[in-house]
Amino acid sequence: MSRIAGIVLAAGLSRRLGRPKQLLELDGRPLVAHVVARAALSSLDEVLVVTGAHAGAIADALEGFRVRIVHNDRYEAGQGTSLAAGIAALAEDVDAAVILLADQPAVLTSAIDLAIGARRVTRSPIVMARYGEQRGHPVLFGRELFPELLQLDGDAGGREIIRAHQADVVLVDGGACAPPADVDTEDAWVALRESWDQSFQ
Secondary structure, eight states, rough: EEEEEEEEOOHHHHTTSSSSSOOETTTEEEEHHHHHHHHHHHHHHEEEEEEEEEHHHHHHHTTTOEEEEEOOOOOOOHHHHHHEEEEEETTTTTEEEEEEETTTOOOOOHHHHHHHHHHHHHHOOOOEEETTEEEEEEEEEEEEGHHTTTOOOOOOOTHHHHTTTTGGGEEEEEESSSSSOOSSSSHHHHHHHHHHHHOOO
16 A cells, blocks of 8 residues: 655744744643654654754754654745655655644644545545634645645645645544644744643643
C-alpha cells in the first residue's frame, strides 16, 4: 500500500502574535510538539516538519520525535512556500500528504486516521475534516495534486486548490463541534489555555 506522509507547517514568523507561537508552552510542551505527538500516534508513515523562523528552537523542541525537518528558505514569503517545500521533500512512493498546522494542538489523531482511510477507500484527491458546518485541518492532498501544490507561493496555502477541486472533496469527522483553535493573537492564546483543561488533553 502506498505511503501517506504528514506535513506540519511550522515556519511562520507569528507577526500578529509578536512571538513564536510554535514554541508557546501548553501543559509543559510547545504547541508544535503537541501537534507532532498527535501525528506520531496516527497511522501516518512519516512526519515532516517544515521550519523557517526559529528553526533551531523548533528542532530542539522536537528532539526525541521521529520526524524529518525540512527548512524553507523562503518562509517569509508566506505559508504557500512552506507547503510547497514540504511537498517537494516527499519521496516518490508517497501517495498523499496530510497537512497540519503547528499552532493547532487540539487536532485529533482520529481525524488524521479518518482522512487517511478516506483517501485509501475513495481515492479522492482532497479529504478535509468537518466540524459541524465548518471545514478545517487536517487536510489531505493526493499525489495527483502535488504539481499544483508545488507552484504555491505567498500566503494562499492550499485554499485555491481546494476551491478548484471542490466537487472532489471528501469530508470526514473532525471529532469536535468547531475546528481546532489556532493561536494568532494573545486573546486566542488565552482562550486556548482556558479551554485546554476541559477538552483536549
